[in-house]
Amino acid sequence: MNPSKPAVIIQNPTVKEAEAAVKEALVKRKCLIIVGNCWVEYSGRASSKLESGERILMVKEDGSLLVHRSKGYEPVNWQPPGCIFQTKIENDTLVVKAIRRKPHECVKVFFDKIYMVSALSLKDAGEFSLYASEEDMQRAILAEPQLVEEGFKPIAYEKKVKPGFVDVYGVDSNGNFVVVEIKRKTAGREAALQLARYVEAIRETVNRPVRGILVAPGLAKGVQRILETLNLNYKALDPRKCAEILRRSKTRKLAEFFR
Amino acid sequence: MNPSKPAVIIQNPTVKEAEAAVKEALVKRKCLIIVGNCWVEYSGRASSKLESGERILMVKEDGSLLVHRSKGYEPVNWQPPGCIFQTKIENDTLVVKAIRRKPHECVKVFFDKIYMVSALSLKDAGEFSLYASEEDMQRAILAEPQLVEEGFKPIAYEKKVKPGFVDVYGVDSNGNFVVVEIKRKTAGREAALQLARYVEAIRETVNRPVRGILVAPGLAKGVQRILETLNLNYKALDPRKCAEILRRSKTRKLAEFFR
Numbered sequence: 001m002n003p004s005k006p007a008v009i010i011q012n013p014t015v016k017e018a019e020a021a022v023k024e025a026l027v028k029r030k031c032l033i034i035v036g037n038c039w040v041e042y043s044g045r046a047s048s049k050l051e052s053g054e055r056i057l058m059v060k061e062d063g064s065l066l067v068h069r070s071k072g073y074e075p076v077n078w079q080p081p082g083c084i085f086q087t088k089i090e091n092d093t094l095v096v097k098a099i100r101r102k103p104h105e106c107v108k109v110f111f112d113k114i115y116m117v118s119a120l121s122l123k124d125a126g127e128f129s130l131y132a133s134e135e136d137m138q139r140a141i142l143a144e145p146q147l148v149e150e151g152f153k154p155i156a157y158e159k160k161v162k163p164g165f166v167d168v169y170g171v172d173s174n175g176n177f178v179v180v181e182i183k184r185k186t187a188g189r190e191a192a193l194q195l196a197r198y199v200e201a202i203r204e205t206v207n208r209p210v211r212g213i214l215v216a217p218g219l220a221k222g223v224q225r226i227l228e229t230l231n232l233n234y235k236a237l238d239p240r241k242c243a244e245i246l247r248r249s250k251t252r253k254l255a256e257f258f259r
Numbered sequence: 260m261n262p263s264k265p266a267v268i269i270q271n272p273t274v275k276e277a278e279a280a281v282k283e284a285l286v287k288r289k290c291l292i293i294v295g296n297c298w299v300e301y302s303g304r305a306s307s308k309l310e311s312g313e314r315i316l317m318v319k320e321d322g323s324l325l326v327h328r329s330k331g332y333e334p335v336n337w338q339p340p341g342c343i344f345q346t347k348i349e350n351d352t353l354v355v356k357a358i359r360r361k362p363h364e365c366v367k368v369f370f371d372k373i374y375m376v377s378a379l380s381l382k383d384a385g386e387f388s389l390y391a392s393e394e395d396m397q398r399a400i401l402a403e404p405q406l407v408e409e410g411f412k413p414i415a416y417e418k419k420v421k422p423g424f425v426d427v428y429g430v431d432s433n434g435n436f437v438v439v440e441i442k443r444k445t446a447g448r449e450a451a452l453q454l455a456r457y458v459e460a461i462r463e464t465v466n467r468p469v470r471g472i473l474v475a476p477g478l479a480k481g482v483q484r485i486l487e488t489l490n491l492n493y494k495a496l497d498p499r500k501c502a503e504i505l506r507r508s509k510t511r512k513l514a515e516f517f518r
Contacts, residue, residue: 006313007294007374011268031329033292033315035266035379046395046502051385054265056292056317064332070290070381073323073339080332115266116377120294122329126310136305243305 010117015094018114019087022096025059025119026085032059034096036114040067040077044105050076057096057109059085061122065098065107079107132243134167134184137215140242141168141180147245148180148213148235161201164194167215169202177202177210184239187216192226199232269376274353277373278346281355284318284378285344291318293355295373299326299336303364309335316355316368318344320381324357324366338366391502393426393443396474399501400427400439406504407439407472407494408432420460422453426474428461436461436469443498446475451485458491 010021018034025032034057040050055076056068062081069076083098094111132140138157145152151173159166168180179202181195191214199212212232219227219234227234269280277293284291293316299309314335315327321340328335342357353370391399397416404411410432418425427439438461440454450473458471471491478486478493486493 007270009268009270009375011266031315033294035292035377035381039385045398046389046391046505048387048389048502050387053383053385054379054381055383056290056379056381058315058327060327060330060332062330064330066327066332068317068319068325069383070379071319071321071323071340073319073325073334073337075332076387078332081330115379116268118294118375118377120313120315120329120374122294122313122315124312124314124328126298126312128307128309128335130305130307132305139304243307246305 006121006123008119011115013114013117015089015092015111015114018111018117019089019094021117021119022094023087025117026087028119029061031061031120031122033057033116033118033120034111034114035116036111038067038109038111040110041108042077042106044100045103048077052112054113054115057111059096059098063098067107067109077107077109079105130240130243132184132239132246134182136246137182137184137237137239137242138167140245141182141215141237144245145170147237147242148178148215152178161198163197163201166198166202172211175208177206177208179210179212181212181214182237183214183216185216186218186220187214187223187234188220189223189226191216192223192230192232195232196230265380265382267378270374272373272376274348274351274370274373277370277376278348278353280376280378281353282346284376285346287378288320290320290379290381292316292375292377292379293370293373294375295370297326297368297370299369300367301336301365303359304362307336311371313372313374316370318355318357322357324368326366326368336366336368338364389499389502391443391498391505393441393498395505396441396443396496396498396501397426399504400441400474400496403504404429406496406501407437407474411437420457422456422460425457425461431470434467436465436467438469438471440471440473442473442475444475445477445479446473446482446493447479448482448485450475451482451489451491454491455489 037054039052042048058066063083064081065079066075067077079098086097088095096109098107154170156169159169167182170178172178179198195212203210215235215237217238296313298311301307317325322342323340324338325334326336338357345356347354355368357366413429415428418428426441429437431437438457442450454471462469474494474496476497
């Protein structure tokens with residue numbers, strides 16, 4: 001195997017050829033893809049069996065393992081990073097064993113037909129960045145209102161008031177109305193005054209106390225004092241946290257697969 | 260491409276060759292693996308960017324998409340099943356776009372170098388089965404005590420009493436002691452009598468009320484009446500549910516990736 005090549009691919013190897021290629025890839029900590037007919041046994045905190053079928057096995061550089069079927073975006077079997085791998089040939093079958101120590105869990109994959117073994121040396125230093133808009137922050141707050149404060153309950157968003165639209169409108173745990181103004185960047189004087197106008201406009205229409213909360217990743221110099229003077233509150237919230245919350249609400253569906 | 264072959268593999272294709280192969284695989288609803296240098300953009304409930312690097316793209320028959328880096332068992336980008344795919348060549352770059360309609364989310368993968376395109380026709384009718392032992396049921400109850408009843412709090416397991424070992428020992432929401440006896444199959448008369456002996460043994464040593472709960476997937480004929488006579492309770496619990504809970508507790512770590 002040429003170590004400089006990003007992908008070394010062997011098509012339709014014999015079980016013996018496949019075992020040699022797999023062993024070498026594992027020793028050299030390469031990323032490994034095996035496509036073939038296999039069955040899988042898992043034993044650990046629970047145990048499972050997957051009957052014979054054609055699947056994709058992936059072993060990553062960090063010692064994680066994934067068995068993917070042709071459908072479903074979740075792996076049917078998997079192990080986290082840090083596994084120890086063993087390979088052997090048993091009754092004309094290539095056995096790839098991934099062992100996790102703590103807790104002890106073992107996934108064994110048995111291949112009786114192999115269509116492809118691919119050993120990959122992937123160069124990847126690219127950064128992954130999540131972004132969130134003001135709208136993302138708004139949706140994250142609607143999904144998890146405690147981001148604003150414990151006990152906060154949203155009633156409406158983009159509520160029309162005389163001076164414009166209130167980002168999120170709700171009640172606090174004491175029954176006060178709450179106007180939430182969201183900024184995705186450091187909030188300046190104008191944001192505080194805008195919030196004050198919204199609070200004032202709502203006070204004219206209701207006979208309950210109305211609070212104003214400015215939600216932003218930070219405050220410009222002097223803005224904290226303006227907020228205090230106007231009797232408004234501030235809640236620090238990072239847009240990236242909101243993006244993660246939105247992504248997590250997407251992820252929950254991923255996790256539901258296992259239920 | 261030969262439709263009868265389980266794996267058709269093209270090594271180091273040009274962008275044009277790759278696009279043709281990818282398009283054909285997508286139209287024929289094949290499983291698709293692309294290895295190459297790519298960057299990824301996601302926009303939807305949040306948005307993200309992944310900078311350039313060598314990665315593995317997988318598109319499954321059901322229209323799900325996974326982008327895997329060489330490390331980490333989680334995909335860095337993904338889409339659930341049911342996506343609509345579009346491919347095009349733009350500035351010598353192969354663009355694979357996976358669009359989800361509801362909610363609208365779009366993942367775009369841009370390849371400027373392609374080492375492998377593999378189109379797979381995987382036959383897979385194998386069944387996946389999870390198993391659970393009595394010990395698995397015990398561990399599931401320790402992990403999620405409300406499986407026994409709301410408010411149940413375990414204190415000990417395998418607690419030694421005169422007649423043997425109590426599977427799980429705890430207190431209920433009223434402060435009564437609770438002895439839990441677990442059976443992974445339909446519980447018979449003997450299980451009820453065994454539980455009664457444990458409850459009796461514990462009653463001799465404490466000065467609080469002691470309850471007994473038999474946890475099993477079912478009761479043999481007449482056992483419900485025996486339990487009532489002995490003033491013991493029954494809680495139906497499927498061992499497979501326990502296996503799923505144990506698997507889920509493993510999965511939580513998977514989900515934590517996104518936090």
